[in-house]
Amino acid sequence: xxxxxxxxxxxxxxxxxxxxxxxxxxxxxxxxxxxxxxxxxxxxxxxxxxxxxxxxxxxxxxxxxxxxxxxxxxxxxxxxxxxxxxxxxxxxxxxxxxxxxxxxxxxxxxxxxxxxxxxxxxxxxxxxxxxxxx
Numbered sequence: 001x002x003x004x005x006x007x008x009x010x011x012x013x014x015x016x017x018x019x020x021x022x023x024x025x026x027x028x029x030x031x032x033x034x035x036x037x038x039x040x041x042x043x044x045x046x047x048x049x050x051x052x053x054x055x056x057x058x059x060x061x062x063x064x065x066x067x068x069x070x071x072x073x074x075x076x077x078x079x080x081x082x083x084x085x086x087x088x089x090x091x092x093x094x095x096x097x098x099x100x101x102x103x104x105x106x107x108x109x110x111x112x113x114x115x116x117x118x119x120x121x122x123x124x125x126x127x128x129x130x131x132x133x134x
Contacts, residue, residue, distance in 0.1 A: 017041050017081070026091040030078040039071035046070045049080050049100075050107070062104075065111035076103045 020032045033042065047070050050062045079099055082088050090096050 017045075020081075022086065022088075026078075026082055026088070029082055030075060033078040033081070034074045037074070042074055042077040043067065043071035045077040045081050045085070046073065046103070049084065061111055061115075062107055064114060065107050066114055069107050069110045073103065073106075076100075 015036075017033075017037050020037070021028050047063060051059065054062050076099060079091075079094060079096070083090050083096060
């Protein structure tokens, strides 16, 4: 009796960041990131970059911004993924230091605003509550 042939199982299509085109150049890669990758994956890229480049209180502060700062800036996530994570060359017209410093400033700005809003809410709550002394 002849041995049975094994059936080849269909493979799942790659989706999300794993399916991003890397052989066509940065332009197509960035466009794919913008159109096809979920915001949570974009936020993962930017938050991981922050985790790898900051420490201590600064790290905690940088990760305390609003969610859209991490997941809404697809071009920053695309260039981080393209150059830093995948090791490709910086595309023409991009200055990595400038792109990352602008992103850092934006995150710091919105984290500061969020920290001030939380402090204001906490002050309002403490003003409204009465302290009972025994």
